Structure formats: C-alpha cells, structure tokens
Amino acid sequence: MIAWEFGAADLAGSRFAHSPMAELVASMFALRGAGAAWVAPGWVARASAAAGPTLRAVAAGPRGYAPDFLTPVPPTARPRLADELATVSSTPADRVAAEVLDGWTGHAPPPEILAFERDPAAALGVLIAELRAYHEAAIAPLWQRLRGFADAEIAGRMRVAAAESPRAMIEGLHPRLGWDGSALLIRYPHKSGQWSGGPGMTLLPTGFAGPEVYAMTTGRSLWYAPRGYGNLWSRPPSPGAALTALLGPTRAAVLTLLAAPASTGEVADRLGLAPATASHHLTTLRDAGLITGTRAGRRLLYQRTGLGDELTG
Structure with a gap:
C-alpha cells in the first residue's frame, strides 16, 4: 500500500478535470492489456492499427509507464487536445530525452527510442504527429461518450461531498482508495511506501483507466474510471x-x-x-x-x- 501525504488542506484545494491526453495515454495502457473483458475487440483492432511505432515505443514500453511530459496536469477543467499537445511540444528537449530513455532502462531500445537520444526535438515532432493520428482514430469516435461519463461523474461526486462528506467522496472514487485524514491510501497489491505531498490534487475521471487507478506524482493527479465506463462500447x-x-x-x-x-x-x-x-x-x-x-x-x-x-x- 502507498501512503500519499494528503491532508485536509489538500482536500480543500483539490479539483476535477477531464483530459484528452489522460484518456489517450490510459487507452494505450488498455491497449497493452487488451485481454481485459471491458475493452471492445473492435476498438482494439482499430486502435492497434492507428498506434504508430514511436507512440507504441514511448507510451507502452517494457517498464509499463508513459513519460510524465505526456500527461501534463490540465490547468482548466476541460482542456482541448490542441492545448495539451502544445504543452507537450514545449517540453524542454533534455527532459523529453531523459524521460523517454528512462522508460527503457535495462532493455535494448528500438530505433524509435534511440532517435530521442540523437535529436529529441525531431523525435518529439514525430511523436506529436502520431498522437494526433491515434487520437483521431481511437479516441475521437468515443469522445462525446467519454466526456459525458466524466461530466456526470464529477457532478455525482460533488453531490456526495455536499450530502455526506468530502472524505466519503474521496473514498468512493475507487475500491483501492482510502483516506485517513493525513494520507491518501492507495492499495496497490505490489507496491508499498510513503510519498511526499504538495498542494491539492487534480482528480481526473478517465474512462480508459478501466478497473485501474493511476497516481501521477508529478503535478499530483489521480486517474480513475467514472461510473459506467464499461458501457463505452455497449x-x-x-x-x-x-x-x-x-x-x-x-x-x-x-x-x-x-x-x-x-x-x-x-x-x-x-x-x-x-x-x-x-x-x-x-x-x-x-x-x-x-x-x-x-x-x-x-x-x-x-x-x-x-x-x-x-x-x-
């Protein structure tokens, strides 16, 4: 279990948002685990065909995580994909190279990863183009439903916070989550430790998170699936x-x-x-x-x- 420092002041400073890039990156995680029952086979085929080699190498590498620069914490509740891609594009080249290469530590990197070592700016340009193409094929057809689930989730959680308590709202987000008043408890089966805190928390209902909950320490955000996510393709x-x-x-x-x-x-x-x-x-x-x-x-x-x-x- 992870104990992530999170006090009453952090709860008061928390907010909700729905991020196109969070959905995109989480969908790559779902694509990697495409045997999950909640992922529609038709979507898997379409998304697999749309995922370019650089995107696959960067977002679905052997260490099982995506670089932090791909998932900036949205400054607004409903950012546009174009705005988030602009933020990704402005990432310093040295940070891009370091985070991409770190995802392949201990493994032989393919040419798409080595390109970030030689010319990170050019490789990032290739990645941005593949992100746009993938989003158009795999995310855009589902976007209105994803946004609808997220909007209803946010409204529902606000009602719980008002009618019951902010603590009930946090603890109800996901079965693996709890809060003891000073730390957010994330019941990961194979992880343990204590994480330091920071101001607030951005809660990101993300349909493609599926049954998982993802904690992003850079920028302090939490991805979890809104209620009804299994109905995406039904x-x-x-x-x-x-x-x-x-x-x-x-x-x-x-x-x-x-x-x-x-x-x-x-x-x-x-x-x-x-x-x-x-x-x-x-x-x-x-x-x-x-x-x-x-x-x-x-x-x-x-x-x-x-x-x-x-x-x-």
Missing part, C-alpha cells in the same frame, strides 16, 4: 417485457439506456429517435422522478434516479 440494452408493458416500448428503452449518462442528442442517436421525440420522453421520465438532469457546461445529461434503477430491476 449497444443500447433491451428493456424487459414488464417494463415495456408499463411504460411503452420507447419510454422503456430510454429509461433502460440511461444507466449511463446521456444528453438528449445522444439518446436520440442511440435509439434512432427524432430529437423532439427523445426530449418528450426524457421530460416525462424526469417529471415522474425516474431520471434526473445534471448540467455539465452547455450540456444537460440525464441519468436514472434510484427509483429508476429499481424500476428497471
């Missing part, structure tokens, strides 16, 4: 016969779908409905107390309430 579930008889087929399908958060447009798209039809059913379900809407920036995300969960069984 088709809309079919409602049960009893629910269909009670609510009608369309309204039952909408309620069944909303086990994970979705906007009106996403409900319409996934169920093949006109936006006005989806909006009508969502309003009816909300007025009945079966779903609730949470504002996330300009988007309104709907998700089942406890009563809705009980009704769907």
Whole structure:
C-alpha cells in the first residue's frame, strides 16, 4: 500500500478535470492489456492499427509507464487536445530525452527510442504527429461518450461531498482508495511506501483507466474510471417485457439506456429517435422522478434516479 501525504488542506484545494491526453495515454495502457473483458475487440483492432511505432515505443514500453511530459496536469477543467499537445511540444528537449530513455532502462531500445537520444526535438515532432493520428482514430469516435461519463461523474461526486462528506467522496472514487485524514491510501497489491505531498490534487475521471487507478506524482493527479465506463462500447440494452408493458416500448428503452449518462442528442442517436421525440420522453421520465438532469457546461445529461434503477430491476 502507498501512503500519499494528503491532508485536509489538500482536500480543500483539490479539483476535477477531464483530459484528452489522460484518456489517450490510459487507452494505450488498455491497449497493452487488451485481454481485459471491458475493452471492445473492435476498438482494439482499430486502435492497434492507428498506434504508430514511436507512440507504441514511448507510451507502452517494457517498464509499463508513459513519460510524465505526456500527461501534463490540465490547468482548466476541460482542456482541448490542441492545448495539451502544445504543452507537450514545449517540453524542454533534455527532459523529453531523459524521460523517454528512462522508460527503457535495462532493455535494448528500438530505433524509435534511440532517435530521442540523437535529436529529441525531431523525435518529439514525430511523436506529436502520431498522437494526433491515434487520437483521431481511437479516441475521437468515443469522445462525446467519454466526456459525458466524466461530466456526470464529477457532478455525482460533488453531490456526495455536499450530502455526506468530502472524505466519503474521496473514498468512493475507487475500491483501492482510502483516506485517513493525513494520507491518501492507495492499495496497490505490489507496491508499498510513503510519498511526499504538495498542494491539492487534480482528480481526473478517465474512462480508459478501466478497473485501474493511476497516481501521477508529478503535478499530483489521480486517474480513475467514472461510473459506467464499461458501457463505452455497449449497444443500447433491451428493456424487459414488464417494463415495456408499463411504460411503452420507447419510454422503456430510454429509461433502460440511461444507466449511463446521456444528453438528449445522444439518446436520440442511440435509439434512432427524432430529437423532439427523445426530449418528450426524457421530460416525462424526469417529471415522474425516474431520471434526473445534471448540467455539465452547455450540456444537460440525464441519468436514472434510484427509483429508476429499481424500476428497471
């Protein structure tokens, strides 16, 4: 177990964000462990084809971690990929070379890694191009759903902090996490030690984190999966016969779908409905107390309430 110094003042200074680069790098980790049941085979094939040789060598090397410069802590709650890539591109060349080569310590580095030793600026340019191409193929098609899960997760955690306590909010993020008031306890099965602290913590709900939790000591951030991450690739579930008889087929399908958060447009798209039809059913379900809407920036995300969960069984 890791005890990471984290006191009450750090909790007060913590914040949430959703990072394109965190999703991208975590997806490379998921791709490396593609036997996991929650990763869709179709996505694995598409992402594998899109991952260039430099990206693979840098982000999925033999030591099992990605260089810190690839995952800058976002200064805003919803950074754009272009802004994060600009930050990555501005990393000093000596730091780029040192972190990339460190990932291959004790192993024979391939030509893509040796290029960082010869000309780190040029090699970084190649990496940036591969990051963009990979994001377009592997992350962008899922981006709205990833953002929806993250937005709903953040809103839900804020409700827990307000209704119960900040401690309950932190301890509920992931089964491996706990907090004793002075340290964040990360129950890694094969790691132990004590980590020093720093101001605050950035909490990054990251769909591609899957069942893992990742602690980034540089900049103090924590990646964990939002609730519902396993539904990233799932088709809309079919409602049960009893629910269909009670609510009608369309309204039952909408309620069944909303086990994970979705906007009106996403409900319409996934169920093949006109936006006005989806909006009508969502309003009816909300007025009945079966779903609730949470504002996330300009988007309104709907998700089942406890009563809705009980009704769907």
